[in-house]
Amino acid sequence: MQLQDQVHIGGSADMTIETIAEPVRKNYLNDKQGILSWLLTTDHKRIGLLYTFSITVLFFIGGFFALMMRLELLSPRNWLVSTETYNKLFTMHGIIMVWFFLIPSIPNTIGNFVIPLMIGAKDLAFPKLNLASWYVFMLGAGVTIYALFRGGVDTGWTFYTPFSTGYSTTYVIAAAMGIFISGFSTIMTSVNFIATIHRMRAPGLTWFRLPIFIWSMYANSVVLVLNTPVLAITLVMVAVERVFQVGIFDPALGGDPVLFQHMFWFYSHPAVYTMVLPGMAVISEIVPVFSRKPIFGYTAVAFSSVGIAVIGFLVWGHHMFVAGESVYSAMAFSLLSYFVAVPSAIKVFNWTATMYKGSVSWDTPMLYAIGFIGLFTIGGMTGLFLAALGLDVHVHDTYFVIAHFHYIMVGGTVMAFLGAFHYWWPKISGKLYPEGLGKLGAMIVFLGFNLTFFPQFVLGYLGMPRRYAAYPEEFQMLHIISTAGATILGVGYILPLCYLIWSWKYGKPAGPNPWRATGLEWQTSSPPPTHNFKKTPVVNVRAYDYEAMKEQLGLREREFENV
Amino acid sequence: MTPPPLTRKTLALVFLALWALVLGTTLIGFIDLGQYNIVVSVAFAAIQALLIALFFMQALYEGRIIRIIITGGIVWFLIMETLTLGDYMTRGWLPFPGK
Numbered sequence: 001m002q003l004q005d006q007v008h009i010g011g012s013a014d015m016t017i018e019t020i021a022e023p024v025r026k027n028y029l030n031d032k033q034g035i036l037s038w039l040l041t042t043d044h045k046r047i048g049l050l051y052t053f054s055i056t057v058l059f060f061i062g063g064f065f066a067l068m069m070r071l072e073l074l075s076p077r078n079w080l081v082s083t084e085t086y087n088k089l090f091t092m093h094g095i096i097m098v099w100f101f102l103i104p105s106i107p108n109t110i111g112n113f114v115i116p117l118m119i120g121a122k123d124l125a126f127p128k129l130n131l132a133s134w135y136v137f138m139l140g141a142g143v144t145i146y147a148l149f150r151g152g153v154d155t156g157w158t159f160y161t162p163f164s165t166g167y168s169t170t171y172v173i174a175a176a177m178g179i180f181i182s183g184f185s186t187i188m189t190s191v192n193f194i195a196t197i198h199r200m201r202a203p204g205l206t207w208f209r210l211p212i213f214i215w216s217m218y219a220n221s222v223v224l225v226l227n228t229p230v231l232a233i234t235l236v237m238v239a240v241e242r243v244f245q246v247g248i249f250d251p252a253l254g255g256d257p258v259l260f261q262h263m264f265w266f267y268s269h270p271a272v273y274t275m276v277l278p279g280m281a282v283i284s285e286i287v288p289v290f291s292r293k294p295i296f297g298y299t300a301v302a303f304s305s306v307g308i309a310v311i312g313f314l315v316w317g318h319h320m321f322v323a324g325e326s327v328y329s330a331m332a333f334s335l336l337s338y339f340v341a342v343p344s345a346i347k348v349f350n351w352t353a354t355m356y357k358g359s360v361s362w363d364t365p366m367l368y369a370i371g372f373i374g375l376f377t378i379g380g381m382t383g384l385f386l387a388a389l390g391l392d393v394h395v396h397d398t399y400f401v402i403a404h405f406h407y408i409m410v411g412g413t414v415m416a417f418l419g420a421f422h423y424w425w426p427k428i429s430g431k432l433y434p435e436g437l438g439k440l441g442a443m444i445v446f447l448g449f450n451l452t453f454f455p456q457f458v459l460g461y462l463g464m465p466r467r468y469a470a471y472p473e474e475f476q477m478l479h480i481i482s483t484a485g486a487t488i489l490g491v492g493y494i495l496p497l498c499y500l501i502w503s504w505k506y507g508k509p510a511g512p513n514p515w516r517a518t519g520l521e522w523q524t525s526s527p528p529p530t531h532n533f534k535k536t537p538v539v540n541v542r543a544y545d546y547e548a549m550k551e552q553l554g555l556r557e558r559e560f561e562n563v
Numbered sequence: 564m565t566p567p568p569l570t571r572k573t574l575a576l577v578f579l580a581l582w583a584l585v586l587g588t589t590l591i592g593f594i595d596l597g598q599y600n601i602v603v604s605v606a607f608a609a610i611q612a613l614l615i616a617l618f619f620m621q622a623l624y625e626g627r628i629i630r631i632i633i634t635g636g637i638v639w640f641l642i643m644e645t646l647t648l649g650d651y652m653t654r655g656w657l658p659f660p661g662k
Contacts, residue, residue, distance in 0.1 A: 198628065226639045229653045313642060317650065327657050330649035 011022045017278075027233045027430070027527040029459075032203030043530055048112035049428070050134050055109060056497070058100040058141060060400055065093035067490060070452075071481040076473045086469035087154035088170065092325060094157025099179050100141050101270060102413055103224075106278030108189055110420045111217050113428060115193060117521035118211050120537040125195035133188035136181060144178030144352035146172040150216040156467065158268070160258040161249035165241040175236040194553035197221075201521065204539040208302070208424040211519055212295060216281030223270050223277070227313070231267035234260065258324050265316035273312040275409055277305060278378070280347055283369045286423050287351045290366035290519045291358030294544035297350045304350075307343035321392045326558060330389055337387035344380050348373060364438030368419030369447045373534025375411025379404055382457065397467075400460025401452045411449055418445065418496060425500060426514045430527040431507030437499045446494035453486025462489070518544055571638050577618045619655065 014510050028045045038046060049510050061316055069089050072080040081089065116123055124130050153175040155164040164172050197218050201210070238260070247253030249260040252353065288295045317325060317333030327331075351373055358364070384403040386392050395401065418441075425433055455478040460466075466476050471479070486508055513522040541548065591600060591639045617623040622633050 222635075226636060232645065258650070259647075262643075262650070266647075313639065314646070317646065320650075324654075326650050326653040328653040332646070332649065414644070506634045 002403075005505075009400030011515040012396055014265055026529060027104055028530045029430075029527050031530045032529070040131070042123070042131050044112050044116050044130060045123045046079050046529065047134055050318050051104065051108040051112060051137070054138060054141065055105055056136070058096055059105075059493075061145075061488065062093050062096035062101055062488055063493065065089045065096070067486060069093065070249045070486040072469055073471075073479045074483050075472050076476050078469050080470070083469045084154060085468070087156075088152035089530040090467055091156050091175075092148055093177060095144060095153070095179065097156055097409075098271070098275075099182050100144065102275040102409055103186060104137065104182075104189070105275075105413060105417050106282060106420060107193070107217060107220060108133075110282070110417075110424060111193065111278065112189070114521050115196060115217060116200070116423060117215065117427075117524065117532055118214055118519055119195060119197065119200060119205055120520050120533065120539065121200040122531045124192045124535070125200055126192050129188050130192055133185040135186065137185035140180075140182030140185060142178075143547065145397060147174035147178060150174065156266060159235070159238055159256075160261075160264075161238065161241070161250065161257045165238055165248075166250050167333065168493075172548060173239050176238055180232050180235050186224050186228050187403040190224040191440070193217055193221040194225070202537045202539055202546065205520075205537075209298070209539060209542050210302075212284035212301050212305075213281040214296070216284065216305040216533055220274050220277040221272050221288060223309045223312065227267045227270045227274075229269075234263040234267065237263075250518045258320065261320050261323055262316070266313075269316040269319065270309075270312045272405070272408065273308050273470045275413050277308060278374060279413040280308075282307065282420040282423070283351060283372050284347070284414040286365045286369040286419055287354050287520070288546065289423075289515050290363055290369070291355045291435065292360050292361075292546050292550070294546060295358075297346070297351035298344050299542070301350050304346040306345035307346075308340065310342065310456070311336065311340040311343065313390040315387075318387050322396050334387055334389045341380060341384055342374075348377055348380075349470075360464045362439070363440055363490050364435060364514075365419045365423035367442035367446075368415050368422065371442065372412055372419065373406050375415060375446075375449065379407030379411055379466070380408065380516070395460050397465055399456040399464045402466050403456035403460060406456075415445065415449075417444070419499065421496070424513070424521075425503070427521055427526050429500075429504050429507065429527070430510055430525075431503045432510045432514060433496075433503040434499050437495065439490055441495040441499075444488060444495065448485050448487075448489030448492045452482050452489050453485070455481045455485075456480075458517055489558050516549070518546065518549060544549035569618065569621065573618065577614050581611055581614060586615075 021166055028043055032041075034297075038050065041047060041050075068081065069086065072078070072086055072089075077087075112124070115121075143408065150171050153168070153170045153172055155168050155170070155172060159172070159176065192528055197210075197214055240246050240280040241248045241250060241253070241255065245253060247255040249255040249257050249408075251257060284295060315333060318337045321330050332522060351369075378417055382400070384402060386395065388473050407535070421428075422433065422438055459478045459482075462475070464471055464478075510526050515522070520539070521528075523537060582640050584607050588604055591607070594600075596603060616633060622630060627632075633660075
């Protein structure tokens with residue numbers, strides 16, 4: 001470890017990062033004690049952990065609903081829950097997973113923790129705003145859980161009108177209010193990230209020396225600041241129509257239901273990218289480290305995040321091809337939807353090219369990263385099927401769509417989320433997790449995921465519609481395979497939770513830089529001190545400079561041998 | 564940060580202008596200008612939004628990055644409007660089968 005500490009101070013001979021990764025007894029975990037020190041903290045690292053705890057609980061609540069649905073679908077006929085309850089299960093699963101897990105998952109946990117560390121800052125630009133965002137998030141989650149306990153919502157996570165405004169007898173307004181409140185939390189965090197990345201980078205850390213993680217999180221934050229207010233006003237209009245019978249979306253009152261879909265998807269399609277951009281951010285960090293190479297085509301990967309952010313705003317109409325949208329408008333949206341595949345493909349090709357002729361090691365984070373690349377590619381390619389006007393008419397609102405977006409959101413984002421936690425766990429906890437169990441967990445998740453969702457492509461193509469509790473008997477075998485996969489997937493998610501908690505107390509000390517990575521976050525001790533660095537780092541090298549590190553490593557090893 | 568050069572007089576004038584525009588929007592509802600009713604109403608609303616952004620949100624006195632971000636927000640809003648209205652305006656271009 002002594003050798004590692006010396007090696008990773010800098011990446012090249014002329015690098016002047018002036019931080020010494022020497023062991024620090026006081027760190028952000030033991031600096032202050034007591035529950036209040038956590039509830040009133042303004043330390044970005046502690047707030048990241050508060051978010052991690054909350055989001056993990058919500059993930060398992062959302063996962064429980066998914067498991068109930070899968071159990072119900074074991075049989076072609078209703079046997080476990082009523083059709084009304086089934087409607088509530090898929091609605092609450094969607095609401096909790098989208099707004100209370102996927103969107104905040106990586107930014108608010110890992111992003112909160114590592115962004116200031118990666119750019120050499122002591123904290124985020126607005127630490128109090130950061131803490132406030134967690135409280136607002138918890139309030140939003142609390143209101144949504146209230147809706148759940150009062151009987152739930154049955155509109156689907158999309159709140160389509162006029163059902164949501166005129167016909168549903170469930171707790172639509174409470175659920176919408178929970179989401180509305182959580183939107184403020186999202187905006188607070190995003191504004192914080194934007195200001196921090198603009199204003200608090202270490203001396204010498206220019207835009208093109210930043211890790212790709214920062215580029216992606218920046219693009220992600222901009223998208224969230226621009227689209228979240230549209231969702232907020234749309235949900236307010238749903239509430240206004242529902243309560244005051246003002247005709248906005250309901251044709252019976254003089255409104256237009258497709259207008260709701262335009263506004264909802266103007267938010268929600270970019271929101272899909274806000275779920276996967278942070279995942280891409282993580283993969284762009286993991287792949288170079290475990291390939292021992294700089295990322296291939298740094299500039300292209302950096303700008304592809306911006307490209308996804310921009311083009312992602314122009315494609316929402318592909319959700320409405322069969323909803324009465326004009327043919328001309330549909331053609332334009334179809335074409336624009338193809339365009340968004342370009343920056344996504346740039347990333348996939350460049351990650352692959354980074355691995356090419358690299359010194360690839362198969363540690364747990366890399367297994368998750370490779371899983372992400374494969375599953376995201378399948379999810380992305382089937383997205384092109386859905387962007388094609390004619391094919392979309394055939395598979396619209398079927399399990400094909402379910403499989404497609406789960407390949408992006410679960411195969412992509414959740415894999416990246418787990419990869420991120422394994423990669424930065426030594427920094428967060430100061431401890432190493434058991435690598436063998438880590439690899440086993442990654443393989444179980446990959447197997448369980450594919451077993452759950454691949455049959456759903458077939459189901460959808462054969463005509464099985466989404467959101468039905470009962471179905472023709474010929475679909476049963478595929479549903480049974482899917483449910484079996486979901487059970488395996490559940491085990492795959494519980495396993496890392498168990499050994500990560502175990503390693504928090506019993507894991508071996510990690511040292512400052514167990515992966516021999518180049519980022520600034522690895523130049524400080526693990527766990528980091530409250531203010532991250534003893535001295536503000538100064539950077540004069542590009543990101544992922546593994547060639548320079550290799551040279552320096554050789555030099556240090558020789559020095560070490562000579563001593 | 565230095566406080567913006569906004570006087571009470573300026574703020575009061577902007578406030579009065581906003582109310583004048585509200586009055587104008589209301590009055591225009593009573594006059595039949597045909598298709599131009601909507602044009603005038605939207606123009607009044609746009610001027611109101613502009614006044615609020617420039618003076619109350621102090622965009623007039625902010626730096627380049629803030630102005631770029633505000634412009635970005637407006638461009639994004641226009642994207643939503645343009646593509647949404649593009650749908651509504653082109654729906655009648657293709658005749659319904661059998662009609």
